[in-house]
Amino acid sequence: MIRQVSVFCASSQKVSTIYLQAAYRLGKILTQNNISVYYGGGAVGLMGRLADAILEEKGIICGIIPRFMVDAGWAHPSVPQVVVEDMHQRKKKLLENTDAIISLPGGIGTLEELLEMMTLKQLGQMTLPVVIVNINGFYDHLLAILEQMIREKFMRDIHRKLWSVTDNPEKVLDAIVAAPDWDASAIKYAPA
Numbered sequence: 001m002i003r004q005v006s007v008f009c010a011s012s013q014k015v016s017t018i019y020l021q022a023a024y025r026l027g028k029i030l031t032q033n034n035i036s037v038y039y040g041g042g043a044v045g046l047m048g049r050l051a052d053a054i055l056e057e058k059g060i061i062c063g064i065i066p067r068f069m070v071d072a073g074w075a076h077p078s079v080p081q082v083v084v085e086d087m088h089q090r091k092k093k094l095l096e097n098t099d100a101i102i103s104l105p106g107g108i109g110t111l112e113e114l115l116e117m118m119t120l121k122q123l124g125q126m127t128l129p130v131v132i133v134n135i136n137g138f139y140d141h142l143l144a145i146l147e148q149m150i151r152e153k154f155m156r157d158i159h160r161k162l163w164s165v166t167d168n169p170e171k172v173l174d175a176i177v178a179a180p181d182w183d184a185s186a187i188k189y190a191p192a
Contacts, residue, residue, distance in 0.1 A: 001099075002033070002099045002173065002176055003034075003035065003036065003099055004036045004098050004099055005030065005035055005036075005037055005038070005098055005099060005100045005101070005102055006037070006038040006039065006094040006095065006098045006100075006101050006102070007026070007037055007038070007050060007102045007103075007104065008039075008040070008094075008101070008102070008103045008104065008106060008110045008113045008114055009039070009040070009045070009046035009050060009104035009105065009106050010045045010046045010104070010105060010106035010107055010110055011040065011042040011044055011045040011047050011048075011106075011107075011109075012044075012045045012046075013044040013045045015045065015046070015105070016136070018135060018136050019046055019104070019105050019135055019136070019138070020045070020046060020049045021049075022046075022104060022105075022133065022135045023046035023047075023049040023050040023053075023104055023169075024049040024050065024052065024053045025053070025168075025169040025170070026050060026102070026104065026169035027049070027050040027051070027052070027053025027054040027057070027059070027061075028053045028054075028056075028057055029169055029170065029172065029173065030059065031054050031058070031060075033173060035173075036059070036060035036061065036062070037050070037054060037059070037060070037061045037062070038061075038062055038064055038093070038096075038098060039051065039061065039062075039063060039064070040064065040065060040090070040109075041063025041064055041065030041069065041070075041075050041076060041079065042063070042065070042069075042074050043074065043075060043076040044074075046104050046105065046106065047076070048076060050104075051063070051076045051078070051079050055079070061079055061080075062079070062080050062081070062082060063075060063076055063079045063080070063081040063082065064081075064082050064090050064094050065081050065082070065083060065084070065090065066083070066085065066086055066087055066089070066090055067083050067084070067085060070083055087109075091113060091116060091117075094113075095117075095126060095128075098128065099128065099129075100128050100129040100130075100131060100179075101114075101117050101128055101129070101131065102131045102133060103130070103131070103132050103133065104133050104135065105133070105135055105136075105138040105139070111142070114130070114132070118130055122155075122162055122186065123186070124183070124184045124185065125184075127182050127183050127184060127186070129176045129179030130162060130163045130179075131163070131166060131172055131176055132163055132164070132165045132166075133166055133167075133168070133169060133172060134165050134166065135167065135168065139165070143165065146160075146163075161180035161181075161182055162182070164176075164178065164179045164180075
């Protein structure tokens with residue numbers, strides 16, 4: 001049963017509306033399925049749209065945000081926030097009591113968070129489903145480089161089980177449920 005998820009996504013508000021709409025739809029879907037959300041705490045971009053949708057539906061959302069971002073005025077004013085000291089603490093907190101990781105499109109911060117979760121999973125330090133929401137083919141190049149890593153033996157075939165991919169928010173919950181099993185014994189699969 002999925003009770004809580006962590007969502008990684010962009011804070012840029014200059015992106016195409018297709019991405020903003022996807023974040024908003026995901027927020028609605030999660031709330032309508034009684035799933036609470038951890039996210040980066042931001043007020044704008046995909047973060048803001050995700051939070052706004054959840055708040056509109058009277059859902060549960062909590063921002064995990066570093067102090068310097070609060071000081072810069074980036075925190076969503078209507079979302080309860082857990083303020084941490086740095087980005088490392090943020091990622092650690094985003095993993096607490098969560099049942100899955102969802103990555104919407106984003107910039108290097110989103111990409112870094114996603115890849116760290118995949119690395120932790122590869123090493124058996126985290127075993128949650130990781131769902132990449134490939135809106136508008138956004139993650140096609142990332143998926144291609146992951147396949148190249150496998151093809152060229154930097155990773156093993158089994159490492160394809162580290163992530164699942166869907167192309168729209170309406171399929172995210174199914175992707176979480178259908179995610180390949182992965183447990184702490186996965187450490188044996190880490191070296192390529």
